[in-house]
Amino acid sequence: MKSGSNLERVIASGKMAVTAELGPPMSADPHEVIKKANILKGFCDAANITDCQTAVVRISSIAAAVIALREGLEPVMQMTCRDRNRIAMQADFLGAAALGIKNCLCIAGDHQMFSAAGKLKGHPGAKNVYDVDTCQLVGIMKKMRDEGLQQGGDKLEVAPKFFVGASWTPMGDPMDFRPYNLKKKVDAGADFIQTQGIYDMELFKAQMEKARNLGLLERTAMLAGIIVPKSAMMLKYMDSSVAGVTVPKSLIERMNKAKATAGDDKKKARELQEQEGIKITVELIQQALEIPGVKGVHIQAIEWETAMEPIVKAAGLYPRPTFPDA
């Protein structure tokens, strides 16, 4: 075991892994994290704690991860390259490990411009860091863990033992480069990969085939990302505006139909779309798990954590495995 995390154990056991997502609040109140942690607990093997997603200031990933851990939910701390230089990152790795965190996902992070893209003022004038990129960050974590060395070469008395993850956008362009993008992350030392949300399973299958031919799928655990759709509008938005995401027309039509069935009843329209969204998610999970090399799913029920229970149960992924000595 590299880290001994629950997520690593599930993957090592050969069972399909399930990760979820927990977005910390724009608030100093821990209760939101506690509440979400308790909703997710039992329905995933670990939950990603986002690191100021869309560059919006929230409870830091490391702090929220510790809160989740106290509630009995294993966290996957996220670390963006946007906000910290290698000094701060490595200091946080030591701190996070000292606090009992065992998984970390390295990501580039949304540009600070995004913080003001919605209704918020954000901090579009912030200075970003990008001292290192995702591949380099993965390499730093691996070096700390396996060699007990800092990036600069100084020795660590006790090395932080992380299960190291990276994200992958299989359908981002340039598409033909994306398998190599993955290869670089795996070469750098990514133990697991969580993908961008996938709706077009055929396209994903084709990209996975290329990854398999590069021999990557034996070297890393691929968790297919599924973003739970809530409405037809959301699916249309994802299709048109989110980088690396394409949504097949048939899925949008199914959601449209669910919405139309409700007629003018807005509440019902929402409920029917949510039901359809859960159904679609379960189907996507089942399709993803059939693809050779997929070791689990990363289910993102964004601001809709209660959807995890019915999804995981309907997908036949419940109960989650437990390990006696964990």
Place this chain on the structure above:
Amino acid sequence: MIVGQQKPFDEIWEMVKGFKKVLVFGCNTCVAICHAGGGKEAEILTSLLRMKAAQEGVDMQVDNAAIERHCEPEFFEPLMEKVRTYDLVLSTACGVGVNFLADRIGAIPVYPGINTTFYGAVPEAGFFVELCGGCGNCVLHLTGGICPIVRCSKSLMNGPCGGTNNGKCEVSNETDCAWFLIVERMKKLGTLEKLFEVQPPRDWSTGTHGGPRRISVEHIRAFEEEEEKNAATEGR
């Protein structure tokens, strides 16, 4: 070249309005090409300042001048005496020129008339793009001649992020994604496999993060010293 843009006129007025004798001092190299601070722009700005001063009832003398370059001492020589008769120099040279003059002029303030913005080129008249960040450790041989440091919004060294959308950067759909361009270019050059190797963390100390940078070209300095010595001996 260095590309800049004239500061908003109101901001300039706020800077200069308290002075009695102002010299608007243009530079006829880079900032003239980008229509920000050459002799012509200095002249126009002078007229605007005179008009504004008259309008506001402020007693102010505004003149203009320009030299070929604000980054080498010899260009200043013929004008320095005159320059020193002003209470304020509003320089429309790039930031380098403002600094260079401020270091030499004595107790006269030098204010910036333009915002120095980037090192760039002019793909078409009136259009300027940033192409280099002066990082001090060029990697263009690895990236098909396309700079990942300033043309990628995140200065990524190992390939595109997840934000590339139809070849555009996540920051704006008017900005090309540098990594999209790099991959396409490397394909064309038949050297895509160069991108497969993981680039280790960079040493940024060669850039602005290592403190102010200097370059000393020893043989030139030695040569100049020799020349000076010779001239002195000949004169004797």
